[in-house]
Amino acid sequence: MSTTFPEDVRARLEVDAKEIIGRYPRQRSALLPLLHLVQAEEGYVSAAGIRFCADQLGLTTAEVTAVATFYTMYKRRPTGDYHVGVCTNTLCAVMGGDEIFAALKEHLGVGNDEATEDGRVSVEHIECNAACDFAPVVMVNWEFFDNQTPESARRLVDDLRLGKDVRPTRGPDRLCTWKEASRILAGFGDGRGTEGVQAGGPSLEGLRLARERGWAAPDPAATRTAPAEGDGDEGSAK
Amino acid sequence: MTTLTPVLSANWDRADSFTLEGYRATGGYQALRTALGMAPDTLVDLVKASGLRGRGGAGFPTGMKWGFLPKDNPNPRYLVVNADESEPGTCKDVPLLLANPHVLVEGVIISAYAIRSSQAFIYVRGEVLHVIRRLRHAVEEARAAGLIGTDILGSGFDLDVVVHAGAGAYICGEETALLDSLEGYRGQPRLKPPFPAVAGLYASPTVVNNVESIASVPAIVANGAEWFTAMGTEKSAGFGFFSLSGHVTRPGQYEAPLGITLRELLDMAGGIRAGHRLKFWTPGGSSTPIFTEEHLDTPLDFESVGAAGSMLGTRALQIFDETTCVVRAVGRWIEFYAHESCGKCTPCREGNYWMVQVLDRLEHGQGTEADLDKLLDICDNLLGRSFCALGDGAASPVMSSIKHFRQEYIDHVAQGGCPFDHRKSTVWADRAPAGAQAGEEER
Ligand SMILES: Cc1cc2nc3c(=O)[nH]c(=O)nc-3n(C[C@H](O)[C@H](O)[C@H](O)COP(=O)(O)O)c2cc1C
Ligand code: SF4
Ligand code: FES
Numbered sequence: 215m216s217t218t219f220p221e222d223v224r225a226r227l228e229v230d231a232k233e234i235i236g237r238y239p240r241q242r243s244a245l246l247p248l249l250h251l252v253q254a255e256e257g258y259v260s261a262a263g264i265r266f267c268a269d270q271l272g273l274t275t276a277e278v279t280a281v282a283t284f285y286t287m288y289k290r291r292p293t294g295d296y297h298v299g300v301c302t303n304t305l306c307a308v309m310g311g312d313e314i315f316a317a318l319k320e321h322l323g324v325g326n327d328e329a330t331e332d333g334r335v336s337v338e339h340i341e342c343n344a345a346c347d348f349a350p351v352v353m354v355n356w357e358f359f360d361n362q363t364p365e366s367a368r369r370l371v372d373d374l375r376l377g378k379d380v381r382p383t384r385g386p387d388r389l390c391t392w393k394e395a396s397r398i399l400a401g402f403g404d405g406r407g408t409e410g411v412q413a414g415g416p417s418l419e420g421l422r423l424a425r426e427r428g429w430a431a432p433d434p435a436a437t438r439t440a441p442a443e444g445d446g447d448e449g450s451a452k
Numbered sequence: 453m454t455t456l457t458p459v460l461s462a463n464w465d466r467a468d469s470f471t472l473e474g475y476r477a478t479g480g481y482q483a484l485r486t487a488l489g490m491a492p493d494t495l496v497d498l499v500k501a502s503g504l505r506g507r508g509g510a511g512f513p514t515g516m517k518w519g520f521l522p523k524d525n526p527n528p529r530y531l532v533v534n535a536d537e538s539e540p541g542t543c544k545d546v547p548l549l550l551a552n553p554h555v556l557v558e559g560v561i562i563s564a565y566a567i568r569s570s571q572a573f574i575y576v577r578g579e580v581l582h583v584i585r586r587l588r589h590a591v592e593e594a595r596a597a598g599l600i601g602t603d604i605l606g607s608g609f610d611l612d613v614v615v616h617a618g619a620g621a622y623i624c625g626e627e628t629a630l631l632d633s634l635e636g637y638r639g640q641p642r643l644k645p646p647f648p649a650v651a652g653l654y655a656s657p658t659v660v661n662n663v664e665s666i667a668s669v670p671a672i673v674a675n676g677a678e679w680f681t682a683m684g685t686e687k688s689a690g691f692g693f694f695s696l697s698g699h700v701t702r703p704g705q706y707e708a709p710l711g712i713t714l715r716e717l718l719d720m721a722g723g724i725r726a727g728h729r730l731k732f733w734t735p736g737g738s739s740t741p742i743f744t745e746e747h748l749d750t751p752l753d754f755e756s757v758g759a760a761g762s763m764l765g766t767r768a769l770q771i772f773d774e775t776t777c778v779v780r781a782v783g784r785w786i787e788f789y790a791h792e793s794c795g796k797c798t799p800c801r802e803g804n805y806w807m808v809q810v811l812d813r814l815e816h817g818q819g820t821e822a823d824l825d826k827l828l829d830i831c832d833n834l835l836g837r838s839f840c841a842l843g844d845g846a847a848s849p850v851m852s853s854i855k856h857f858r859q860e861y862i863d864h865v866a867q868g869g870c871p872f873d874h875r876k877s878t879v880w881a882d883r884a885p886a887g888a889q890a891g892e893e894e895r
Contacts, residue, residue: 238614239528240635242635242637243616243634245637246619246633247617250578281637281638284621284639284794285618285619285620286621287579287620288620302784303540303784303785303788304784304788305541305698307780308698308781308878309698309699309878309879310878310879310880312874313875341540341622341791341792342538342540343580344537344545344577344580345543345546346540346541346542346543346697346698346770347695347696347703348543349697349703350878356579356581357581357582358582363880382582384550384582385581386585398585399578399584400617401617403585403588407586407588407589408470412464412467412550412551413464413469413547413551416703416704417464417551417705418464418465418704419703419706419721420456420458420461420694420704420706420720421458421461421462421465422465423456423706424456424457424458425465427456429456429457430458430462431459431462431683434675437679437682438679
């Protein structure tokens, strides 16, 4: 296997790399985004990817490898086009994440962090993804699929394998591929930030109840000590 | 009775809450104008007077942290926002950034101005793609509107903001590990002192604050310190998100004054799921010692939770009912700490590895009572002896669960296995039996 990118790939990625490096006061800060960038090219961080990052930043490949292997999002072998992460940290595990993870491994005939033979879908168990109020949580290419069950998760991976359009519960209108996701992480937008809901159900529970009961933070006019207190006209509508 | 006080979440039910237009329609960026008309030091004093304490877990007074920046250091100053949100149970910053990224952006601009920084970074965990899109979109909108860039609103203040995606490592939430990561290294904690205020990013004076801390600043500027201290308790002022998850009827985000109790919150959230009762809960994430029903009336403020033997942490209230096996729950958390240990110091790297082995055999009925002493012994070597708070955090669930549920561990030993049926804990356990839905499945 070659340890350098073909010339045309290198030339194209160098343009992106320059832009990334330009965002930071010191160039080494660009290493994490550069690793996302090479992962966007190949789907994982290969020896050629490591070499490329090292060349861009004037580091040794050993220095880059030491960083790449520290972070779990960088893959050392190809993942599926759709990488499915099942949260099995305590809260999700208890709420059914363990059952979902077991169901998916059996359904796809793969082990942890393995891809199906067609290369479409890979599965791994992940840690708490900051969505515990939507447990059990499944991520696909780091988009939220909230409130899953074994049945819904099986249907989800079937749809992914069939190439059907799949919509995250809190995310863009359709999923992008693993490589496209990595490119966003490297700092290149896909113009879809305004797609999808602003908030999912549980995010709104507190606000809904506050509206229902007429609860709000204090009126600032009533808490200021300087002006006269108790004057009913103080709280002018904002 | 305590009531909810939506501030950061007040506009979340607008479909356009995450856009500049939607944010402005509810008063957004007015505080920025006010702030830019004030002297930076006056702003620092205002935040000090508000009593705002860090919302990322440790509760350090925000204004005081800003005041620690040395006046005579010629290096540039940096503001770094910690959006790594990875502490198990913590799920507040992510919905905030999805629904209302501009309140953070406004907070960043005001805070950077207050500490005289012209370069801010927002370090977001990488595993939340849409949050990263939303945040970048908000930063771009703000830039296009002249709220970020040079000579902001004619004030002469310049600021650049970079949204930086992490790559999967809980430890990068620890502020000094975060800085190493942002500098392009493995994320491992640094020795403190020097604290980031003195030698932070690129060895320059740096303020690291949590998303919710910085997002709280615009409201304080707009409404005043007295408004903020009118909520919460004397030493734990203001409001914060209380994130309920697990076996509750309506899990979700409840923005309330500090000092509210779990009993009050559960009441608002429809109680423990029907037909079940509370068994144990975390007040502030997996690194805070677990509580039981005897703590239902403990005010959830820094002092009261501390006095009751735990920590307020991130107000991540993970609720478990009587169907949950505490040994399994703790074992899973320790697997997390073992996986996320950065490996820099021996007590944490080795201690968590061994605790996983011991908890695993206890869970599966192959342990002995002596294993409990072994666990406590390992915790003894972790607590206060590890290099950073990740190690201390790992001791919390183990020690507190043995304290409250020793008999349950012993039951595993005595019965040679787990006395619980895990299926009963799942969200679908109490739903209609499979047969009733067969028609739907065959459709
Ligand atoms: C292992 C570990 C993980 C942490 N993760 C986070 C995190 O994800 N977000 C956060 O704001 N603080 C986190 N912290 C706390 C930070 O070190 C720091 O105290 C905080 O960002 C300071 O901001 P604040 O004063 O506004 O709370 C973590 C600490 C430790 C020890
Ligand atoms: S306590 Fe754990 S995470 Fe912290 S420095 Fe030591 S090994 Fe690393
Ligand atoms: S435990 Fe699964 S998202 Fe938090």
